[in-house]
Amino acid sequence: MKSFPAVMILIGISLYSGQTANAQHTNTIYYPDSKPWTRYWWFASLIQKEDVRDNLQWLKDHGFGGVEIAWVYPLNRMQKDTVNYTPRQEWQSKEWTEMVAWTKKCADSMGMGCDFTFGTLWPFGDSKVPLKESSKYFGKADFMDQITASWEYPVKGLVINHLDKNAFFHYAERMGDALKPAFHGSQSAIFVDSWEVESRWLWTDNFDIRFKDRYGYDIVPYMDQLYEEEYAQERYDYMKLLSQTVIEEFYTPFTQKAHELGGFSRGQCSGAPCDIISAYACLDVPEGEALLYEPCFSNFVASAAALSSKTTVSAETFTCLYGWPRDHHSEEQVADLKLLADALFANGINQIFWHGKPHNPADQDTIKFYASVHVGASGSLASQTSPFNAYLQKISGFMKKGHSCSQLAVYAPFEDAWIQGEMPNEQQFKWAWGAYEMRYVYLPKELKGYRPLWINTEFLEKSEFRDGLLHVGDAEFSGLYVNVAYLDIAALHNICKLAQKGLPICMNQRPIEAGKIKHAEFDVLMKQLYALPNVSKDLNAFKGIEPMISGDDLPDFWVRKEKDRYYYFFAHPKASKLKFPMGYGESYINEDANKTITFSINGKKKEVLLTFKPYQSLLLEADSHGHIEVIDITFIPETPKVLPRIKKERELWEVEK
Numbered sequence: 001m002k003s004f005p006a007v008m009i010l011i012g013i014s015l016y017s018g019q020t021a022n023a024q025h026t027n028t029i030y031y032p033d034s035k036p037w038t039r040y041w042w043f044a045s046l047i048q049k050e051d052v053r054d055n056l057q058w059l060k061d062h063g064f065g066g067v068e069i070a071w072v073y074p075l076n077r078m079q080k081d082t083v084n085y086t087p088r089q090e091w092q093s094k095e096w097t098e099m100v101a102w103t104k105k106c107a108d109s110m111g112m113g114c115d116f117t118f119g120t121l122w123p124f125g126d127s128k129v130p131l132k133e134s135s136k137y138f139g140k141a142d143f144m145d146q147i148t149a150s151w152e153y154p155v156k157g158l159v160i161n162h163l164d165k166n167a168f169f170h171y172a173e174r175m176g177d178a179l180k181p182a183f184h185g186s187q188s189a190i191f192v193d194s195w196e197v198e199s200r201w202l203w204t205d206n207f208d209i210r211f212k213d214r215y216g217y218d219i220v221p222y223m224d225q226l227y228e229e230e231y232a233q234e235r236y237d238y239m240k241l242l243s244q245t246v247i248e249e250f251y252t253p254f255t256q257k258a259h260e261l262g263g264f265s266r267g268q269c270s271g272a273p274c275d276i277i278s279a280y281a282c283l284d285v286p287e288g289e290a291l292l293y294e295p296c297f298s299n300f301v302a303s304a305a306a307l308s309s310k311t312t313v314s315a316e317t318f319t320c321l322y323g324w325p326r327d328h329h330s331e332e333q334v335a336d337l338k339l340l341a342d343a344l345f346a347n348g349i350n351q352i353f354w355h356g357k358p359h360n361p362a363d364q365d366t367i368k369f370y371a372s373v374h375v376g377a378s379g380s381l382a383s384q385t386s387p388f389n390a391y392l393q394k395i396s397g398f399m400k401k402g403h404s405c406s407q408l409a410v411y412a413p414f415e416d417a418w419i420q421g422e423m424p425n426e427q428q429f430k431w432a433w434g435a436y437e438m439r440y441v442y443l444p445k446e447l448k449g450y451r452p453l454w455i456n457t458e459f460l461e462k463s464e465f466r467d468g469l470l471h472v473g474d475a476e477f478s479g480l481y482v483n484v485a486y487l488d489i490a491a492l493h494n495i496c497k498l499a500q501k502g503l504p505i506c507m508n509q510r511p512i513e514a515g516k517i518k519h520a521e522f523d524v525l526m527k528q529l530y531a532l533p534n535v536s537k538d539l540n541a542f543k544g545i546e547p548m549i550s551g552d553d554l555p556d557f558w559v560r561k562e563k564d565r566y567y568y569f570f571a572h573p574k575a576s577k578l579k580f581p582m583g584y585g586e587s588y589i590n591e592d593a594n595k596t597i598t599f600s601i602n603g604k605k606k607e608v609l610l611t612f613k614p615y616q617s618l619l620l621e622a623d624s625h626g627h628i629e630v631i632d633i634t635f636i637p638e639t640p641k642v643l644p645r646i647k648k649e650r651e652l653w654e655v656e657k
Contacts, residue, residue, distance in 0.1 A: 025255075025264060025284045026309035027474070030189070031351050034396035035065025036389050037113065039316070039356030041369050044074035044088045044151045047359065052103050054362035056110055058377065063389030066113030068191055068353065069103065071120040071151040075367065082154040091126060091151050092178040101181035108185040115189040115266065116179055118254070120150040122196040124171055125159040127152050133167035134158035138203040138223045145198055159197055163204035163242075165249040172257045183262050190258045192251075192267035193316075194289060199273045199434060200227065202242060204249075211241055215517055232419045233516040239418035239436060240488070240515070243274035251282040258284070266314060270297070273436050275414050277456040280304035288349055289316040291580045292324070292429075295343035296556075299443055300412070302348020303454040306404045309473040314351040315344050318373040323581035323645075324653045325370045332373040334384045335615055335637040339587040341392060342617040343578050346556035346571035350399035352392050384637060391635035398619060398631070399569060402562030403474035407548060408447055408481055409455040411495075415486040415514040417441065428655045446539065447481060448554050449547030455480070460494040465501040478545045483508035489519050496525055504534050506541040546600040555595060555612075564624040566601065570610060572617045581651075585642030589614040601626045 031037065038059065059067065074086035089096040100116070107114040120126060125134070125147050135145040135158070145159040161167040182188065201223065211219045215237050222234040251269065258265035266285035269276045270293055280286035281304045288298035298315060305313045318337055322328045341352060357375040358367045365378040373381065381388075420435040422428075427440055443452050453475060455463075460480075463472035470477040480503055482495065492513075499505050507530065513522040529535055548559060549568075556576045560567045573593050578586075593612040598605055604626035610618055619631040650656075 025259070027311055028264075028284070029400050030264060030266075030285050030312040031065065031113070031314075033065055034351065034393045034400060035063060036352040036354055036392045036396075037066040037068060037115070038064055038354035038375055039372075040067035040069050041356065041358045042069055042071050042151075043359060043367065044072070044086055044153060046087050047089060047099050048361075049099075049102060049106075051359065051362050052099075053106055055357065055359055056103075056107055056112060059357060059375075060110050060112055062382075062385040063393070064112070064354075065393075066107065066115065067357065068115040068117060068189075069100065070117040070356075072369075073121070073149040073151065073153040077149055077153045085154075088151070091120065092128075092174060097178050097181055100179065101184070104182040104185060104188065113186055113188070114182070115191055116182065118172070118175055118190040118192060120152065121147050122193045123147065123159045124162075124168070124175075124192070126150060126157040126171075127155050128174060129158040129160055129167075129171060131158065133161055133164065133170060135161050135197060136163070136203045136205070137198070138201040140201065161204055162197060162250045163202060163207070163245045165253045168250055168253050169257070172253070176257060176261055180261065188263045189266040189285065190254075190261065190263060191287075192254055192265075194268040195271035195273070196431070199271075202273060204245070207241070207245070211238070214241060215515075217516065227421050229421070232421065233514070235421060236415065236418045236486070236514050237516055239273065243278075243414075246272055246274040247279050247282060251279045255282050255284060268316065271432065271437055273434065275412075275456055275458070276300055276438060277304045277307070277412060277454060278458045281308035281310075281458075284310065285312045285314050285351070286310060287314040287316060287353070288344070288347075289319060290340060290344055291318070291578065291582055292320055293439060294580065295340065295347050295575070295578055296442060297439065298344055298347040298349050300438060300454055302404060302558075305348070306406070306453055306475040307455065307459040307473040311400060311403070312351050313349050314353055315349040316355050317341060317344060317352050319355045320371050320580070321373055321582050322584055323651065327581065328584055329370065330368065330374040330379045332379070332381055333585060333587070333638070333640040334381055334388050335587040335640040336582055336585065337373065337381070338388065338391070338615065338635065338637055339572065339575050340578060340582065342395075342571040343556060343575035345395050345399055345569050345617075346558050346575065348404065348558055350396050352396060387635060388637070391633065394633060395569065395619065398567050399558065399560055401567055402560050402565070404453070405451060405548065405559040405561045405566065406453040406475060407450040407478045407545060408452040408542070409470060409475070409477040409479070410443055410447065410452045411460075411480065411482040411484060411491070412438070412454040412456050413441060413484045414438075414456065415488055415491075415511075416484050419486050419514060425655055425657050429653045430655055433655075444481065444483065449550045450542075450545070451548050451557065451559055452481065453477075457488065457491040457494060460491065460498065463498070465498055465503050468502075470498065470503055479504035479506065479542045481506045481508070482511075484511050485509065486514040487511035488514045489522055489525075492522065492525050492529075496529055499529055499532050499535050502534055504541045504545065505529075506536055506539060508537065546603075546605075549597050549599055551595060551597045553595070554597070555610075566622040568618075568620040568622065570612075570618040570620070572612050572615070575617070581645070583642075583645060585640040587615065587637075588640050588642050599626070599628065
């Protein structure tokens with residue numbers, strides 16, 4: 001093997017410095033009975049004990065393992081009524097705390113769990129956040145990012161500055177004190193929802209000073225034109241520092257606060273202007289969401305979990321299934337839900353959170369939440385909820401065994417996304433504009449049989465190459481695939497070090513250095529990298545590495561390994577095509593689907609004909625000798641009704657072309 005000159009083995013500057021969760025929170029199976037949970041919306045009102053008990057009992061009777069309480073606006077907000085005040089336990093008051101703690105105790109008495117959204121509505125903040133600790137934006141000193149539809153409605157609040165951990169800790173001290181009595185009993189999580197904070201021109205005190213110290217130039221002259229194409233390299237540098245700031249000042253302190261309370265952190269990093277792999281890795285239970293994000297987006301979530309040794313990967317599930325905000329509301333079909341859930345399982349999810357259950361008075365089910373399927377007695381799902389939940393529990397349990405299996409790591413193209421800036425109009429939502437979200441970034445189809453996972457610079461740096469494998473967290477890889485137009489020099493240093501040690505690497509294209517400041521060594525490193533015999537421009541780099549499975553048009557699948565046992569979950573082939581919005585009755589199937597698959601297990605190959613019955617996915621168990629058995633996971637939903645989507649000039653979520 002050729003050896004690199006000294007320039008090749010320089011230790012690269014770390015692209016990220018976010019800390020993952022404490023070691024005692026890794027490899028812990030949260031939600032161990034694997035029953036689905038549900039978000040439990042408390043609309044601002046006087047919450048009564050008998051009503052809470054009635055709601056929890058209904059959920060227990062229908063196979064739910066617990067609830068996540070989310071505090072939202074009073075119902076009169078939907079009529080834009082700002083005059084009539086709805087009586088309620090005041091936000092974070094003694095009465096509020098007592099009711100929350102009583103609910104947790106009631107859930108415990110029923111053998112159910114109870115988590116808590118760490119605030120009201122979506123981004124963290126309330127009327128008690130001082131202006132100096134609220135969100136800041138470059139050149140917009142007078143702009144206030146407000147919470148207008150919270151538990152305190154019609155009172156408005158301010159969103160905290162997510163780039164300042166002191167602002168978070170001041171907020172978290174109040175919120176934590178109000179929740180502390182509810183942390184007695186079973187262990188609870190605090191939850192952070194997807195990033196719903198304005199993300200253009202995000203700023204904080206001294207950001208310009210930190211930027212100049214890091215890059216040697218002033219970002220301020222570029223800020224007004226930051227999102228224009230000609231300033232792509234400056235935008236990359238801004239996003240790189242912004243990413244580190246978001247992770248260090250928000251997601252890391254969030255998990256720290258969860259542990260201080262005696263609980264754990266669970267959350268979504270979708271939409272956050274940062275490296276979402278590093279952000280998700282900060283959480284004890286990283287959470288995906290669907291269907292506003294496609295099921296395959298959960299590959300980022302599950303990859304972060306594997307790289308940081310997190311066993312449980314949850315998903316907010318069934319959100320805006322047929323369109324935003326309320327298409328076919330309360331008319332949802334279990335067959336459609338099953339197809340989506342199976343798609344999530346095949347992309348690494350192993351704990352379902354329904355979205356979800358509105359709080360209702362006892363023996364009533366008239367209150368509904370617009371942006372979800374309806375969990376309750378009056379909805380179309382009620383008659384099949386129990387058997388469907390039993391199915392979800394069974395799959396989740398198997399998908400928590402051992403650890404995720406993968407043969408190839410794929411370098412996540414954050415550089416390309418940050419340099420791209422905006423997504424094309426046709427890909428945007430009214431609330432989502434930036435390519436940094438990674439909404440439409442997919443694992444390469446040609447690698448599907450290797451069941452690849454995403455990796456980033458942080459985890460390349462933390463990895464170790466030994467015994468012919470790349471080890472990082474619970475993941476082991478036989479090779480690395482890189483196909484990016486731009487590459488940070490820190491990433492290149494890490495790739496070079498691994499290549500020098502013998503890791504097979506496919507460099508599909510020759511990238512350009514990302515960022516305004518260029519380094520002369522970048523081209524030298526690239527030239528020497530391509531000269532190594534274990535580095536190739538095509539998949540020949542991986543010759544001799546047999547894919548886990550092979551065959552034509554492979555269905556989506558996930559693999560877990562526990563000791564010498566392998567568990568393969570194959571989603572029905574129809575699940576691989578799911579995109580938002582789902583068609584009403586899109587799950588309809590009237591014939592078997594057959595796939596001939598060749599398994600490669602410990603050097604042994606075995607060809608198997610997989611037969612997918614209508615509405616059925618498959619779960620297989622194999623041992624190290626290649627013996628394969630089918631596990632019965634049969635659940636037959638009611639045959640769905642198929643309705644064409646009514647064509648509209650423009651959907652409510654679409655931006656103007």
